[in-house]
Amino acid sequence: MVSFNRVIVAGNLTRDPELRFTGGGVPVCSFGLAVNRVRSKNEEVDFFDVSAWRELGETIANYKKKGDPILVEGRLQYRSWEAQDGSKRSKVDIVADNVQFLGGRGDGEGGGQSGGQSGGRRQSGGRRDDVDLNEEDFDDIPF
Amino acid sequence: MVSFNRVIVAGNLTRDPELRFTGGGVPVCSFGLAVNRVRSKNEEVDFFDVSAWRELGETIANYKKKGDPILVEGRLQYRSWEAQDGSKRSKVDIVADNVQFLGGRGDGEGGGQSGGQSGGRRQSGGRRDDVDLNEEDFDDIPF
Amino acid sequence: MVSFNRVIVAGNLTRDPELRFTGGGVPVCSFGLAVNRVRSKNEEVDFFDVSAWRELGETIANYKKKGDPILVEGRLQYRSWEAQDGSKRSKVDIVADNVQFLGGRGDGEGGGQSGGQSGGRRQSGGRRDDVDLNEEDFDDIPF
Amino acid sequence: MVSFNRVIVAGNLTRDPELRFTGGGVPVCSFGLAVNRVRSKNEEVDFFDVSAWRELGETIANYKKKGDPILVEGRLQYRSWEAQDGSKRSKVDIVADNVQFLGGRGDGEGGGQSGGQSGGRRQSGGRRDDVDLNEEDFDDIPF
DNA sequence: TTTT
DNA sequence: TTTT
Numbered sequence: 289m290v291s292f293n294r295v296i297v298a299g300n301l302t303r304d305p306e307l308r309f310t311g312g313g314v315p316v317c318s319f320g321l322a323v324n325r326v327r328s329k330n331e332e333v334d335f336f337d338v339s340a341w342r343e344l345g346e347t348i349a350n351y352k353k354k355g356d357p358i359l360v361e362g363r364l365q366y367r368s369w370e371a372q373d374g375s376k377r378s379k380v381d382i383v384a385d386n387v388q389f390l391g392g393r394g395d396g397e398g399g400g401q402s403g404g405q406s407g408g409r410r411q412s413g414g415r416r417d418d419v420d421l422n423e424e425d426f427d428d429i430p431f
Numbered sequence: 432m433v434s435f436n437r438v439i440v441a442g443n444l445t446r447d448p449e450l451r452f453t454g455g456g457v458p459v460c461s462f463g464l465a466v467n468r469v470r471s472k473n474e475e476v477d478f479f480d481v482s483a484w485r486e487l488g489e490t491i492a493n494y495k496k497k498g499d500p501i502l503v504e505g506r507l508q509y510r511s512w513e514a515q516d517g518s519k520r521s522k523v524d525i526v527a528d529n530v531q532f533l534g535g536r537g538d539g540e541g542g543g544q545s546g547g548q549s550g551g552r553r554q555s556g557g558r559r560d561d562v563d564l565n566e567e568d569f570d571d572i573p574f
Numbered sequence: 575m576v577s578f579n580r581v582i583v584a585g586n587l588t589r590d591p592e593l594r595f596t597g598g599g600v601p602v603c604s605f606g607l608a609v610n611r612v613r614s615k616n617e618e619v620d621f622f623d624v625s626a627w628r629e630l631g632e633t634i635a636n637y638k639k640k641g642d643p644i645l646v647e648g649r650l651q652y653r654s655w656e657a658q659d660g661s662k663r664s665k666v667d668i669v670a671d672n673v674q675f676l677g678g679r680g681d682g683e684g685g686g687q688s689g690g691q692s693g694g695r696r697q698s699g700g701r702r703d704d705v706d707l708n709e710e711d712f713d714d715i716p717f
Numbered sequence: 718m719v720s721f722n723r724v725i726v727a728g729n730l731t732r733d734p735e736l737r738f739t740g741g742g743v744p745v746c747s748f749g750l751a752v753n754r755v756r757s758k759n760e761e762v763d764f765f766d767v768s769a770w771r772e773l774g775e776t777i778a779n780y781k782k783k784g785d786p787i788l789v790e791g792r793l794q795y796r797s798w799e800a801q802d803g804s805k806r807s808k809v810d811i812v813a814d815n816v817q818f819l820g821g822r823g824d825g826e827g828g829g830q831s832g833g834q835s836g837g838r839r840q841s842g843g844r845r846d847d848v849d850l851n852e853e854d855f856d857d858i859p860f
Numbered sequence: 861t862t863t864t
Numbered sequence: 865t866t867t868t
Contacts, residue, residue, distance in 0.1 A: 289443075289467060290441045290442065290443070290500045290502075290533050290534070290674060290676060291441060291442060291466055291467045291468075291469050291674065291687050292439065292440060292441035292442075292466070292502065292645060292647075292674050292687070293440050293441075293466050293468075293469075293477065294438070294439045294440070294582065294647065295437070295438050295439075295507065296435065296437045296438075296580065296725055297435060297436050297437070297507065298433045298434060298435035298436075298788070298817070299433065299434060299435075299867065299868085300432075300433070300866095300867035300868055301866095301867065302865075302866040302867050303865075303866070303867090320865075320866060320867080321866095321867080322866060322867035322868080323434055323435070323436050323507075323867085324432060324434045324867080324868070325434075325436075326434050326436075326832065327832060333509075333866080333867075333868095334436065334507060334508060334509040334523075335509045335521075335865085335866060335867085336507065336509065336523060354866090354867075355867060355868070356867090357432075357433045357867085357868080359433075359435065359578060359727070359788075361578075361580065364438065364440065364466075364477060364479065364507075365477060366476075366477040366478045366479065378478075379523075380477075380479060380522075380523040380524070381523070388576060388577065388578050388727070390433050390576060390819060391433065391868095401577055401578075401755045401756075403755065403756060432867090432868045433817060433819060433868080434817065434868090435788060435790075435817050437725065437790065439582055439723065441645070441674065469687045469689065470687075470689060502584070502645075502721060504721075504723065519865085531584065531719060531720065531721050533676055533719060534677075544612040544613075544720050544721070546612065546613060575729075575753060575786075575863090575864045576727045576728065576729070576786045576788075576819050576820065576864085577727060577728060577752055577753045577754075577755050577864090578725065578726060578727035578728075578752070578788065579726050579727075579752050579754075579755075579763065580724070580725045580726070581723070581724050581725075581793065582721065582723045582724075583721060583722050583723070583793065584719045584720060584721035584722075585719065585720060585721075586718075586719070609720055609721070609722050609793075610718060610720045611720075611722075612720050612722075619795075620722065620793060620794060620795040620809075621795045621807075622793065622795065622809060643719045645719075645721065650724065650726065650752075650763060650765065650793075651763060652762075652763040652764045652765065662861085664764075665809075666763075666765060666808075666809040666810070667809070676719050677719065728863065728864085729862095729863035729864055730862095730863065731861075731862040731863050732861075732862070732863090749861075749862060749863080750862095750863080751862060751863035751864080752863090753863080753864070762862080762863075762864095764861085764862060764863085783862090783863075784863060784864070785863090786863085786864080820864095
C-alpha cells in the first residue's frame with residue numbers, strides 16, 4: 289500500500305505563533321503562513337495553518353513573529369469534525385517536522401534551522417510518538 | 432519576498448476522476464486522494480482533493496480510476512468563498528503539475544509519468560497560463 | 575545561514591542491497607538506483623548511489639533486491655578523498671531517511687513504508703546520531 | 718515503470734555564476750552551491766554543482782554572485798565519461814528548474830522567484846526541449 | 861575549486 | 865483571520 293506525504297512551503301507568518309499544551313503537557317505551536325503565488329498577476333496568496341510539536345514548536349514560538357519569513361517542511365494533515373449545526377466539516381493543514389528560519393538581514397540574524405527529531409527535551413507527561421497526538425489530547429478543541 | 436510551494440503525495444484515488452471544462456474549454460480533472468498515515472496504530476487516513484489541468488488532467492481521466500495508486504507532485508492551493516448562510520468558508524487542495532502512475536502488476540502495466548508542462552495540445556479557446564485560471568473561468572462553481 | 579537539503583527519487587535497484595557494519599556495529603545498507611528520465615527520447619537513465627542506516631538499512635537489505643522499484647526520500651551527500659594517484663576525487667550520493675516500497679502486484683505485495691526515525695533497535699555499540707557517522711567509522715573505505 | 722526525480726536544496730553560491738551558450742545559442746548557467754550540514758558538530762558542508770538553462774540561467778547570472786543564498790528546486794542528473802587515462806568517470810549534479818532568491822536584507826532586496834517554464838524569450842537558434850539538451854550541444858565540454 |  |  290503506497291503512502292507518501294511531503295510538503296515544503298516558504299512564506300511569511302500571518303500572525304504571532306501561539307504556543308499551547310496538550311493535556312499531557314506536550315507543547316504545540318500554531319501559526320498561519322502566507323505564501324504569495326508566483327507569476328500571478330493578481331497578487332494572489334495561499335494561506336495555510338501550520339502546527340509544530342515539542343521542541344520545534346517551542347523554538348518557533350520563541351523566535352518568530354508575525355511577518356517573519358520561514359521555510360516549513362512537513363506533512364499534510366486532514367481532519368474532519370461535525371459542526372454545531374450538524375454539518376460535516378473538514379480541514380487540511382500542515383504539520384511541520386522541520387523549519388528553516390529565513391530572512392536574516394545581511395549575514396546576521398534570521399538564519400538557522402530547527403529540526404523536529406533532534407532529541408530535544410520531553411515534557412514529563414509527553415507521549416513518545418507525534419503521529420498519535422491529536423485533538424483528543426487537548427483539553428478543548430485546538431483548531 | 433520569499434515564496435515556495437511544493438507538495439508530493441502518494442496514495443489511492445477515492446473516486447473515479449471527473450473531467451470538466453472551463454467556459455473557455457480548458458480541461459480540468461478532479462479526484463480525491465487517500466493517503467494512509469504511516470506508523471499510525473489507528474489506521475488513520477488523510478484525504479485530499481486534487482485537480483489537474485489540460486493534458487495532464489485528460490491523461491489522468493483517461494487512465495486512472497477509483498482505487499488506483501498514484502504519486503502527485505504539485506502545489507497547495509487555498510480558496511475561500513462565502514457559504515449560502517453568509518459564513519466565510521475556505522479550503523486547501525492540491526493542484527497537480529506532474530503525476531506518476533504507480534501500481535503496475537509485475538513489471539508491466541501501471542507505471543508511466545505524465546508531466547504538466549510537456550507542451551500538449553491547447554484547447555482552441557484555452558488560456559495560456561494556468562496560474563490565472565480559477566473559478567471565474569467556470570460556468571458554475573467547480574468545487 | 576540558510577540550509578536545506580531534500581531529495582525524493584523513485585526508480586529501480588541496480589543491484590542487490592549490500593549490508594555492512596561500521597566499526598561500532600552500526601548497520602549501513604548500500605544500493606544503486608536507476609531513475610529513467612521522463613520525456614527523454616533517447617532512453618536516458620540517471621544512476622545514483624544510496625545508503626541507508628540502522629533499521630531502515632536492515633529493512634531494505636531484508637526485503638529488496640535488484641530490479642525492485644522503490645521511492646527514496648533523503649538528503650544529498652558530498653564526499654571527497656584523494657585517489658591513489660594523488661588526485662582529488664569527489665562524489666555525490668543520497669542518504670535515505672525514509673523509503674517507500676513500490677511495485678506491489680495487484681493490491682498485494684510490495685507496498686509498505688519504512689521510516690528512519692522510528693526508534694528501531696540500536697546496535698549495542700552504535701552511535702546515537704547519524705549525522706556524525708561517516709567513513710571514519712568504517713574499518714575500510716566503504717564507497 | 719516508476720520514475721521520479723526531485724531535489725530541493727538551499728545554500729550559498731561558492732563562486733560567481735558562469736553563463737555559457739550551447740552551439741545552438743542556448744544559455745546555460747553554472748554555479749557551485751554550499752549547503753551546510755545541520756546538526757553536525759564538525760561544521761561539515763555539502764558541495765554541489767548546479768546548472769540552469771535559458772531564461773532561468775540568465776536571471777541567476779544577472780542577479781546572483783558568490784556567497785549569495787539561494788533555494789534551488791530541480792532534478793538530479795547523472796553523467797559519465799571516459800577520462801584521459803581511459804578510466805570511467807561519473808558525476809552527479811543538479812539541474813535547476815526553479816530557484817528562489819533568499820537573503821534579502823530587511824524587507825528589501827533579495828527575494829524573488831524565477832521559474833524555468835515561464836515562457837521567457839527563446840534564443841533564435843535554441844532548441845525547444847531542455848530534456849534533450851546535453852553536452853553534445855556544446856562546442857566543448859562544459860563540465 | 862569551495863559558501864555563511 | 866491574514867504575510868511581504
